Amino acid sequence: MSVPALVDSHCHLDFPDFADEVDDIVARAASAGVHRMVTICTRLREEPKVRAIAESHPGVYYAAGTHPLNAADEPLATVDELVALAKHPKFVGIGETGLDYHYASDTKGNQAESLDVHIEAARQTGLPLIIHARDADEDIGKTLSRAHGEGAFSCVMHCFTAGRTLAETAIDLGFYLSIPGIATFKNAGEIRSIFADAPRDRLLVETDSPYLAPVPHRGKRNEPAFVANTARIMAEYLEMSIEDFAALTSANFDRLFYKAAASNGGAD
Structure with missing residues (x-):
């Protein structure tokens, strides 16, 4: 039986959890139908390592930025620095960046300053902004709305688990919502309903x-191959075939991450 082609739009292949296993991780993903993925750098000093992973695997692309939880500990990124990194052919997004008040409410100022830098870099490069938001719905919504009004940019709300108001704000701004494994959890009905109500092309x-x-790997180490599990459960919830869901999310990925789509005709 053929496996529909899927894309993991956000993973962290450079993290210690995958040490010395990246080749096997990528191979298992391909066997599950996940032929393309974006690995995310969360500290700019780690960018060379993340870039090397992307360079070593045809279907792996990368993005870089300063994660909000690292905003107080890392040097403030500059727009010029991010724009320069974006010249690499496999660099496809800016971030992840954003606001996290769950674990780091005491660094709100650092996070906001860093976020503004990443937004401007997304504007200047034309690459999508990758947003992490946790327990900061109101502030992230206001910040992104204000910034978009000052100059448009594209964006994905990664691992979206926030409230309906933020989802609607993001959709109104033309942004995308990314479905995480959390959406497969039994108690995640409200999150699933937000995705069901969103335009499917987002x-x-x-x-x-x-x-x-x-599910069924909850509590274990996650890896890109498991995006197939999330896809199958969400396809059923949305009353779509897995083939249609895979085609839909792949087309949406290509539209947003256009630089990855342009590589080898959009498929590696």
Whole structure:
């Protein structure tokens, strides 16, 4: 039986959880139908390592930025620095960046300053902004709305688990919502309903691996192959075939991450 082609729009292949296993991780993903993925750098000093992973695997692309949880500990990125990194052919997005008040409410100022830098870099490069938001719905919504009004940019709300108001704000701004493994959890009915109510041409699917493994792997280390589990469960919930869901989310990925789509005709 053929496996529909899927894309993991957000993973972290450079994290210690995958040490010395990246080749096997990528091979298992391909066997599950996940032929393309974006590995995310969360500290700019780690960018060379993340870039090397992308360079070593045809179907792996990368993005780089300063994660909000690292905003107070890392040097403030500059727009010029991010724009320069974006010249690499496999660099396809800016971030992840954003606001996290769950674990780091005491660094709100650092996070906001860093976020503004990443937004401007997304504007200047034309690459999508990759947003992490946790327990900061109101502030992230206001910030993104204000910034978009000052100059448009594209964006994905990665691992979306926030409230309906933020989802609607993001959709109104033309942004995308990325479905994580959390959406497969039994108690995630409200999150699933938000995805069901969103325009289908704004949906992506991701693992955020090594975190947040979907059912039936919940509680274990996540990896890109498991995006197939999330896709199958969400396809059933949305009353779509897995083939149609895979085609939909892949087309949405290609539209947003246009630089990856342009590589080898959009498929590696």
